[in-house]
Amino acid sequence: MAGIFTTFNTARRGLYAQQAAVDTASHNVANASTAGYSRQRVQMSATSPYNSPGVGQIGTGVEVSLITRIRDSYLDLQIRGEKGILGEYGARQEVLEQVEMIFMEPSDTGLSATMAEMWNAWQELSKSPENSNARTIVVQSAQTFADQLNHMDEQLTTLKEDAIHLVEKKVYDSQSIFSQVNSLNDQISRIVAKGDKPNDLLDQRDLLLDQLSSITDFTTEEGTDGRITIKIDGKEMTGSNVQYQMSIVRDVETIGDDVKITLVRGGDTLEGVQTFTISKDEYEANYKDLKAGEVIFNKTDMAKSDPLKTDLQLLNDGAVETFSPNHGELMGYYSIQKEVDSYKGQLDNLAEAIAGTVNMIHQAGDDTQMAFFLGDSDGITAKNIKVNSEIVDDVYKINAGEKSDSPTGDGSRALAIAQLRNGRFTIHNFDKGNLNYDAATMKIDNQTGGTTFDSYYKDIVAKLGISSQQAGRMVDNQESLLGQLQQRRESISGVSIDEEIANLVQYQHAYEANSKVIATLTDMLDTLINRMGV
Amino acid sequence: MRVTNKSLIDNFTRNVNRNLKNMSKYQEQLSSGKEVRRPSDDPFKATRAMALHTSIGQNEQYKRNIEDSIGWTDITDAALGNINDDLQRIRELVVKGSNGTLADTDRNAIKVEIDQLVGDIAQIGNANYDGRYIFGGQNTTVPPFEIDGTGALKYKGDQGSLNREISPNVTMKINVHGSNIMGNSNELAKTLQDITNALASGDTDSLSKDLLGKVDGHIDNILRLRAEVGAKSNRLEAAKGKNEAETLNMTELLSKTEDIDFAQKIMEYSNMENVYQASLSTGAKVIQPSLLDFLR
Numbered sequence: 001m002a003g004i005f006t007t008f009n010t011a012r013r014g015l016y017a018q019q020a021a022v023d024t025a026s027h028n029v030a031n032a033s034t035a036g037y038s039r040q041r042v043q044m045s046a047t048s049p050y051n052s053p054g055v056g057q058i059g060t061g062v063e064v065s066l067i068t069r070i071r072d073s074y075l076d077l078q079i080r081g082e083k084g085i086l087g088e089y090g091a092r093q094e095v096l097e098q099v100e101m102i103f104m105e106p107s108d109t110g111l112s113a114t115m116a117e118m119w120n121a122w123q124e125l126s127k128s129p130e131n132s133n134a135r136t137i138v139v140q141s142a143q144t145f146a147d148q149l150n151h152m153d154e155q156l157t158t159l160k161e162d163a164i165h166l167v168e169k170k171v172y173d174s175q176s177i178f179s180q181v182n183s184l185n186d187q188i189s190r191i192v193a194k195g196d197k198p199n200d201l202l203d204q205r206d207l208l209l210d211q212l213s214s215i216t217d218f219t220t221e222e223g224t225d226g227r228i229t230i231k232i233d234g235k236e237m238t239g240s241n242v243q244y245q246m247s248i249v250r251d252v253e254t255i256g257d258d259v260k261i262t263l264v265r266g267g268d269t270l271e272g273v274q275t276f277t278i279s280k281d282e283y284e285a286n287y288k289d290l291k292a293g294e295v296i297f298n299k300t301d302m303a304k305s306d307p308l309k310t311d312l313q314l315l316n317d318g319a320v321e322t323f324s325p326n327h328g329e330l331m332g333y334y335s336i337q338k339e340v341d342s343y344k345g346q347l348d349n350l351a352e353a354i355a356g357t358v359n360m361i362h363q364a365g366d367d368t369q370m371a372f373f374l375g376d377s378d379g380i381t382a383k384n385i386k387v388n389s390e391i392v393d394d395v396y397k398i399n400a401g402e403k404s405d406s407p408t409g410d411g412s413r414a415l416a417i418a419q420l421r422n423g424r425f426t427i428h429n430f431d432k433g434n435l436n437y438d439a440a441t442m443k444i445d446n447q448t449g450g451t452t453f454d455s456y457y458k459d460i461v462a463k464l465g466i467s468s469q470q471a472g473r474m475v476d477n478q479e480s481l482l483g484q485l486q487q488r489r490e491s492i493s494g495v496s497i498d499e500e501i502a503n504l505v506q507y508q509h510a511y512e513a514n515s516k517v518i519a520t521l522t523d524m525l526d527t528l529i530n531r532m533g534v
Numbered sequence: 535m536r537v538t539n540k541s542l543i544d545n546f547t548r549n550v551n552r553n554l555k556n557m558s559k560y561q562e563q564l565s566s567g568k569e570v571r572r573p574s575d576d577p578f579k580a581t582r583a584m585a586l587h588t589s590i591g592q593n594e595q596y597k598r599n600i601e602d603s604i605g606w607t608d609i610t611d612a613a614l615g616n617i618n619d620d621l622q623r624i625r626e627l628v629v630k631g632s633n634g635t636l637a638d639t640d641r642n643a644i645k646v647e648i649d650q651l652v653g654d655i656a657q658i659g660n661a662n663y664d665g666r667y668i669f670g671g672q673n674t675t676v677p678p679f680e681i682d683g684t685g686a687l688k689y690k691g692d693q694g695s696l697n698r699e700i701s702p703n704v705t706m707k708i709n710v711h712g713s714n715i716m717g718n719s720n721e722l723a724k725t726l727q728d729i730t731n732a733l734a735s736g737d738t739d740s741l742s743k744d745l746l747g748k749v750d751g752h753i754d755n756i757l758r759l760r761a762e763v764g765a766k767s768n769r770l771e772a773a774k775g776k777n778e779a780e781t782l783n784m785t786e787l788l789s790k791t792e793d794i795d796f797a798q799k800i801m802e803y804s805n806m807e808n809v810y811q812a813s814l815s816t817g818a819k820v821i822q823p824s825l826l827d828f829l830r
Contacts, residue, residue, distance in 0.1 A: 032540070100572045106583045106792075116591045123595050127602055127698065130666065130675050401672070407692060409666060409674030415697060415705070421592070422702050454588050462581045465573025472574060483548055487541055494538035498825040505829070 004528070006050070006060070008521055013061035014514035017044050020064045021507045028495045029504075036207030038069040038493035040199055069199040071493050076206060079485050080213035084327030086478035087214040089471050091332025092339075095163055096468035099340060102155045105461045111148055112457060115354075118145045122418035125400055126411035135395035138414075139387060146373070146385045149351050153382040156344050160337055164250060164293045165269075167333045170215050171246050171295065172267030177212050178230065178237045181205060185227040185238065192226035216328035233323050235297060244297045246323070247272070251292050259283040261290055261315075265298065274304060276311040287315065289322045293337045295330055296322050339467065346460050347382040349427050354453060355380040356432035357425060357444055361417050362399050365437040370397060402442065416442040424450035539824065546817035553810040560803040569794050579791055586788040593781045596701055600774045603698045603708045606663050607767045610710055613661040613668070614760045617715065620651045620658070621756060624729070625749045627651075631733050632742035645733040649685065652726050656681055659689075659712060671711040672696065678712045685730065687723040689716050700773045708766065710759055722752050 021042045031037040045065040049057035104110045121141040125134045184205045191198040205228065212218060212230070218237075221229045230237045235244045250273070251262040258277050265272035278287070290296070302318030303309070309317070325331040355373035363369035372391065375384045391397045401410030424446040426434075436445040451459075562571060573580040630636075631644045659669050659679035670678035672694030682688045689712035696709040716722045725748045732741045 096574070097572075100574060103573070105573060106570065106580050106587065112584055112588060113591075116588055120591070120595045123599060123699065127599065128664070128666070407672040407674070407694060409670070409696065410672040410694060412697060415699060419699065419703065454585070458581050458584055461573050461584065462577050465575075465577030465580055468572075468574035469577060483544075487544070488535075490538055490541040490544065491536040494536075494540050496536065496538040498539070501825045501829065 004521055004525055008518065010059070010061035011514050011517040011521060013047065013063060014517070015511060017042075017062045017064050018507045018511040018514060020067075022504065022511070024067060025500045025504045025507065029497060029500045032495040032497055032500075036203050036210065037495070038071040038199070038203055039495045040067050040069050042067055066197065067199065068197065069202065069493070071206075072489070075485065075489050075492065076210075079482065079489065080210060081327075082478060082482050082485060083210065083213045084217050086475065086482055087329040088327050088332035088335075089474035089478060091166075091329045092336050093468065093471040093475050095159065095333070095336040095340070096464070096471050098159055099156070099343065099464060100468055102152055102159070103461060103464060111145075111152065112454065112461075114141075114145045114148050115453065115457070117141045119418055119421040122414050125398070126415035126418055129400035129411035129414060130408045132395060135398050135400070138398060139392055139395055142372070142387045143392070146351075146387060149347060149382040149385055153344060153347060156340055156347075157383075160293070160340050163333045163337055163340070164248070167293065167295065167330060168248050168250070168264050168267045168269055170267070170329050170333070171248050171264070172269070174212060174215050174237075174246055175266045175268075177208050178242075181208055181228065181230060181238050184208070189223075189225040189227050198226075214329060216325045216330045233297065243299055243301075244319075245300045247296050247298050249290050249292055249294045249296060252290060254280070261287070263296070263298070265302075276315050278312045278315065282312050287320070290320070293334060294322050295325065295334065296320055343460060343464065344382065346428075346456075349430055350453065350456060350460075351375075351382040351385045352380050352432075353425055353427040353430040353456075354420075355385055356430060357420050357423065357435065358417055360432065360435055360437050360444060361413065361420070361442055364399075364413075364439060364442070370399065372398070413442055419443070421454070422452060424452055426450045427453065427456045539821070542821050546813075546821055549813050550810070550817065553806065553813055557803070557806050557810055560799060560806060563794050564796075564799055564803060567794060567796075568792055570792065583788060583792045586784050586791065590781055590784050590788065592702075593777055593784070596699065597774065597777050597781070599698045600700050600770055600777060603700065603706065604767065604770045604774070606668060606708050607763055607770065609661060609663045610668055611760060611763045611767065613658050614710070614715075614756055614763065616658045617655055618753065618756045618760070620655050621749065621753045624648055624651055624726075625746070625753065628729060628741055628746050628749055631729075632738045632746070634738050638736070641733050641736060645730050648726070648730055648733065652685075652687055652730075653681055655679075656687055659715065667691070668709060669712045669715065671709070671713075684727075686727045687716075689713060689720065689723075700770070701777070706766070706769070710763060714759055715756070717752060717755055721748070725749065725752060 021044070024040050024042045028039050042064050043066040044062050047060045047063050049059050052058050105112060107113070118138075118141045121134075121138040125138045128134045184201055188198050188201050188205070191201070209220070209228075209230075216232065218230050218232045221231065223229065227239070229239045232246070236242055237244070237246070245266045247263050247265045248267060249261060250264050251260075253260045253262075255277075257280050259280055261276045261278070261283075263272075263274050263276070265274055283290075298318040298320045302320075303314055306314060325334070355375065359371045359373055362372040370390065371388055373380060373385055374388050375381060375386075398414075400414040401407070402412050406412075423444060425444075426447045426449055434447065437443075438445065563569060570576050570580045570583060627644050627648055631641055636644075656679040660677040661668055666674035667676070667678050668674075670676065670691030673691045674696075676690065678689055678691030680688050680690065691712045693711050693713050695707040697705045697707050699705050713720075725745065729741070729745050729749075732738075732745060
């Protein structure tokens with residue numbers, strides 16, 4: 001027969017267990033608003049009973065066997081997947097909205113309106129070529145058009161650079177997440193080795209993985225010691241065997257016969273910037289995938305500088321290779337840069353085509369005559385198109401008439417230029433060598449499969465609109481979907497204050513009951529010790 | 535499904551946000567009067583609106599061209615009318631001068647009047663529109679007609695055409711140049727010169743037959759030119775009518791594409807406002823109470 005002191009133990013165990021339960025409830029309530037927190041539950045189990053011969057098994061009380069966190073890890077996987085897609089389209093939407101603001105259509109101030117005013121100015125010139133006013137207006141409207149193209153190109157370039165800076169920051173964030181996960185892994189493995197569950201640390205690690213999933217897609221492997229290894233593109237980014245780091249190509253510049261590549265290692269814009277200068281041939285042979293904005297992997301031990309090695313050898317040592325994420329913000333910003341490049345290219349085509357056709361008529365098909373639009377030595381693009389400064393200085397140098405010695409009232413060449421508005425040319429792969437100029441009519445033949453300048457520009461805007469609309473719709477859909485998944489997670493892992501308070505009341509009663517037991521035992525002992533006998 | 539306080543608040547926030555976003559969209563549309571503010575709002579409507587704006591703008595330019603040309607042809611017609619009047623008067627004088635019974639002084643008086651009329655014709659020939667000489671061909675800055683040292687009418691302009699585009703790829707020549715008025719190889723100048731010489735020498739024979747016939751010929755020429763100008767004028771008026779009708783149609787279409795229907799929008803907006811207020815008030819009722827309010 002067990003003594004009263006054994007019963008004391010039972011009651012004492014009860015008190016401790018309830019106290020632990022109250023502690024856990026208090027912990028839950030305190031963390032009700034903590035991001036990523038999963039509610040914890042105390043698992044109590046009865047302690048091994050005492051075998052009393054003849055009587056049977058007598059219970060010995062309760063112990064807290066485990067404090068678990070309530071979390072559905074499959075749901076975590078789903079949420080991470082959807083966050084990746086949201087990250088991707090969110091990034092695209094962000095940049096595309098800015099591209100739309102650059103184009104500013106439909107409006108009275110967009111490129112479409114500026115082009116229209118330019119053609120109108122040529123019409124007015126054809127009607128009064130004797131009038132210097134009409135000539136000045138042609139120059140001014142053409143300059144406005146060229147300036148607007150220059151400006152739009154510049155803004156698109158800046159937007160691309162901003163996107164690259166954002167990617168640098170995201171890469172840096174990822175690297176920081178890897179190192180945080182590493183230190184959490186260490187702490188977790190120590191506790192798991194003791195056989196306990198480090199719930200709060202696990203929550204923190206899961207939160208970091210959620211954040212990472214917005215940035216890029218990855219896989220995880222769980223070790224028996226509770227460590228998690230994050231793998232991106234098959235390469236380990238955490239753990240003791242990390243050989244690679246994520247970096248980004250900030251810029252690739254051609255200087256003469258050399259190519260200068262600027263890397264930002266680990267996304268660290270302060271300390272991680274490293275440049276390599278290699279020859280064009282070497283670049284074309286092995287590294288032509290490296291373009292501005294590419295995310296790459298390189299060996300962490302790639303030397304920053306080595307007096308005995310050339311830049312090419314350093315690059316080769318670094319085992320630099322490109323990385324294409326499937327989802328996440330990295331993918332979003334990467335794909336959007338390609339798209340911005342395509343818009344820039346199309347504006348370039350437009351500039352080249354308008355300049356080429358106007359010049360051809362202005363020069364009567366002879367390259368040595370005065371051109372109306374100029375670019376630079378590589379040709380005419382949206383970035384460099386401008387009105388010939390000789391014409392800006394002297395508006396009478398505009399060839400409005402058929403010949404240079406035509407009477408002052410001859411505006412026929414200006415009329416031919418104005419009529420380019422309705423001409424159809426293959427702008428998407430414009431080559432002024434393919435144009436057919438008829439000296440008698442001063443006109444350029446329409447090209448089969450060609451479109452008007454207005455149509456071409458409208459197509460650019462239409463594509464932009466559709467792309468942006470799609471990104472916006474995907475973001476809305478994903479936010480909805482993610483909202484539902486997060487609601488499910490909240491329903492499983494979230495802290496319900498009402499529930500915790502109710503539990504608190506329950507544990508409090510149990511604690512009171514246990515302490516009542518102790519009080520009763522005290523009385524019994526008192527009777528035993530003090531009242532029995534003399 | 536277990537519902538926690540946090541999920542109630544999350545739902546509340548999400549719904550209120552969504553309603554605010556919708557209200558904001560209606561507000562934007564109402565204050566700008568336009569359905570589409572950016573291409574992504576509705577790409578097809580946006581590009582349609584752009585195309586219509588461009589076409590309307592182009593049409594406006596053609597209208598300016600047409601009105602300019604109408605002004606030009608009106609002045610041309612008036613000038614040709616005046617020249618016709620002068621030639622008619624010259625004809626009368628030629629008939630009068632061919633009367634054999636006239637004295638030398640009388641014939642001289644007629645000669646003087648005819649000289650004046652030739653000068654008048656030159657002056658009419660130098661008519662201008664908006665600072666440009668209308669009969670000079672492409673030589674619009676130099677007066678095309680003058681009386682030279684011998685008293686003869688002379689045309690100094692060229693035979694160039696002045697073309698105007700009145701609709702896409704349709705151009706029209708709007709001018710009459712001085713050579714048309716002068717007839718083949720400057721016949722008019724020679725005829726007028728011959729008339730004054732015949733009057734001076736008293737050659738009534740050639741006056742009554744040969745020269746009278748030639749004057750008639752020139753009058754016919756001017757009438758023919760006037761008919762041509764008249765036809766041009768009609769064509770321009772027709773083009774203007776068509777242009778205005780097209781612009782009207784396109785403007786209507788643009789309005790249908792681009793502009794909002796105010797009545798409908800305001801209804802939709804009030805509806806959304808009600809939804810927003812409902813979501814706020816029910817949300818407020820749901821998120822406030824908790825068990826702690828009831829435990830003493």
